[in-house]
Amino acid sequence: MTAPARSVASGVPRVLWIPAALALALVTLPIAGLLLRTDFARLPALLTSDASLNAVRLSLLTAGLSTVLCVLLGVPLAVVLARSTLPFVRVVRAVVLLPLVLPPVVGGFALLFSLGRRGFLGYVLDVTAGVQVPFTTAAVVIAQTFVAMPFLVISVEGALRAMGDDYERVAATLGARPATVFSRVTCPLLLPALASGVVLSFARALGEFGATITFAGSLEGVTRTLPLEVYAQADADVDSAVALSLLLIVIAIVVIVAARPRAIEGARA
Amino acid sequence: MSKKVAAIAVTALSALFALSGCASASVPSSDRTVTVFAAASLTETFGTLERRFEQSHPDVDVRLHFAGSATLAQQLTEGASADVFASANEDVMADVANADLLNGAPKPFATNTLTIAVEPGNPLGITDLDDLARKDVVSVACEPEVPCGDAARALIDRRGLDVGFASEERDVKAVLAKVSIGEADAGLVYVTDTRAAADKVDAVEIANAEDAVSTYPIATLADAPEPELAAEFERYVRGDGGAVLRGAGFGTP
Secondary structure: OOOHHHHOOOOOOHHHHHHHHHHHHHHHHHHHHHHHHOOOOOHHHHHOOHHHHHHHHHHHHHHHHHHHHHHHHHHHHHHHHHHOOOOOHHHHHHHHOHHHHOOHHHHHHHHHHHHOOOOHHHHHHHHHHOOOOOOOHHHHHHHHHHHHHHHHHHHHHHHHHHHOOHHHHHHHHOOOOHHHHHHHHHHHHHHHHHHHHHHHHHHHHHHOOHHHHHHOOOOOOOOOOHHHHHHHHHHHOHHHHHHHHHHHHHHHHHHHHHHHHHHHHHHHO | OHHHHHHHHHHHHHHHHHHHHHHHHOOOOOOEEEEEEEEHHHHHHHHHHHHHHHHHOOOEEEEEEEEOHHHHHHHHHOOOOOOEEEOOOHHHHHHHHHOOOEEEEEEEEEEEOEEEEEOOOOOOOOOOHHHHHOOOOOEEEEOOOOHHHHHHHHHHHHHOOOOOOOEEEOOHHHHHHHHHOOOOOEEEEEHHHHHHOOOOOEEEOOOOHHHOOEEEEEEEEOOOOOHHHHHHHHHHHHOOHHHHHHHOOOEOO
16 A cells, blocks of 8 residues: 655654753753853963863873773774674673663772772782772773773674675675775774764763772872862862863863764664 | 654653652651751761751651762852751851851861871881871872861971872762772871771871861851751750760860
């Protein structure tokens, strides 16, 4: 039979407009509140104080390093998850996505009790190499990588599944070795998804708070990233906390604009 | 299609009504509530005071809200509703007073001094504040902005020590936690905190601890929803509550 209804453009039912407007207000009004509270006259001074600059520098450094780690470790993991036919891959995927749904503070505790001085890995590191991870910048990078990596894995794995393996199979039948197929066929096809995954992981790493403060502590210039500085300033100097919040919002908007089209299509795929 | 949408909308709306109905039904109408904002270092003692006050006032529910004093002051100046505020620091209380939020002048009700919390058995042999400057000792303290951090800096500066803290925590309980889970070797906390956590940490006395005494003021708030109960709880803390406070290691004026 024919299905004429399909060709008619479906309008938005009016009843949806009210909750939709409420949802929009829920997102925009708090931001407006923050803007109203901002001391724009002092903004440049607040953002260029030593503590703020230290936090910005540390945040960019750690989020950058974690993003690099996410790519180096996450892309191979995504390829394995998308292409491997081993039976336990589904379980592995669920485990990998855990940090995505876990409250970050729980992630921080998990890191503390594995890599902390009393954790099984941390103890071995301490005894064999004299390395103590907590309270170091490395701890911040580890915490950020822990929470950000699933974004990259999802993004890349989704793209891999969506594009199928036809090109790879053709390359293989033409005599290319798996490593060659990966570097000459898979990687170029993955670039758009990789780019959006990178931006999303960077944003997540930049915003990381719970795991960092639990696992790495909070010390200016060493572990106190932008979100931790906002938290520390919330008592001492609200104007400064508001200014830094504004800075994080601006960065977030840039990230959304940069990653938006691919991220949304990637999520649908 | 439109039927489905309508069904979703109806479900959502009825869920909303159910939620709001639930919220109003769960608050017992006969009980009165007195909300107390108290410094994190008062967690154990005010917990005891809450139970005792509720025993003598069966129709009253004391709600305690603990955080760093500066956080509480911040919440109050931003419009949080409370009946009583007990701060670990007079400057923080002054901020709230300056915002015209208090009902009358704050009154001191307790004093506290700092001590060094160390791992049980003190394996690193920490004997005084000077040992915190040792390279093999991982030490933590509060942020300078909060009372316990303010007092810690005062003591360290007086000794002319160069202590590189591994982390500066938001409140004294966070410092204690870092020591009790073994991530830090030493933490500057209040005497009362180590007493309350005697099974998890040992305390090492600081020789000149009385150089930085924290005085705890208490006050009722001008906009207290329950002004009489607020005044009653405040009097109780400064009166009969003194025994509980002294038992926990506080000094009382």
